[in-house]
Amino acid sequence: MHKLRLYPDVSLMQKAERIGNIDSSIKKLADDMLSVMATNGGIGLAANQVGALKRIVVVRAEELSGIDDLPSVFINPVVTQSSSEEVDSSESCLSFPALTFVVKRPKSLVIRALTLDEKETEVEANDLFAACLSHEIEHLDGITLIDKVSKTQKKIYIDKLNRFKKLIAKHSAK
Numbered sequence: 521m522h523k524l525r526l527y528p529d530v531s532l533m534q535k536a537e538r539i540g541n542i543d544s545s546i547k548k549l550a551d552d553m554l555s556v557m558a559t560n561g562g563i564g565l566a567a568n569q570v571g572a573l574k575r576i577v578v579v580r581a582e583e584l585s586g587i588d589d590l591p592s593v594f595i596n597p598v599v600t601q602s603s604s605e606e607v608d609s610s611e612s613c614l615s616f617p618a619l620t621f622v623v624k625r626p627k628s629l630v631i632r633a634l635t636l637d638e639k640e641t642e643v644e645a646n647d648l649f650a651a652c653l654s655h656e657i658e659h660l661d662g663i664t665l666i667d668k669v670s671k672t673q674k675k676i677y678i679d680k681l682n683r684f685k686k687l688i689a690k691h692s693a694k
């Protein structure tokens with residue numbers, strides 16, 4: 521079972537590899553990712569976040585878009601179009617528990633990817649859905665929210681995260 525990795529786990533800073541064969545190990549990885557996302561109440565998750573350097577993301581696409589029949593597993597996703605209009609996006613990340621970041625995201629984008637059953641899919645996304653896809657696809661290149669803030673902010677976020685981790689460690693020691 522793949523487990524959630526928290527910052528500064530090294531896999532969060534590495535580039536994931538393109539997937540050639542969608543074999544049983546990839547299907548198992550996707551399953552694990554869906555359950556880690558569900559258990560932790562996330563809306564998206566990239567493979568780097570469970571320590572697997574494979575280009576695969578899972579996203580609650582139907583909920584975020586309001587469209588039925590969208591896949592929730594995207595393999596080798598690529599952004600093919602991105603609006604020049606950017607919006608402020610208030611985001612959290614399962615690898616940075618208890619933190620919220622405000623970052624810039626394109627208001628809309630189009631991605632192309634493979635589904636788990638090896639079909640090519642193209643998805644158009646707006647607002648929160650677009651932000652979520654952009655966030656997860658950046659993870660595959662080793663980019664996380666903390667890379668998108670200033671140096672001063674970065675220090676503040678790391679301090680907060682460390683305090684939170686201590687609190688959790690204290691609780692689980694009891």
Ligand SMILES: [Zn+2]
Pocket residue numbers: 612613614615655656659
């Ligand atoms: Zn994230």
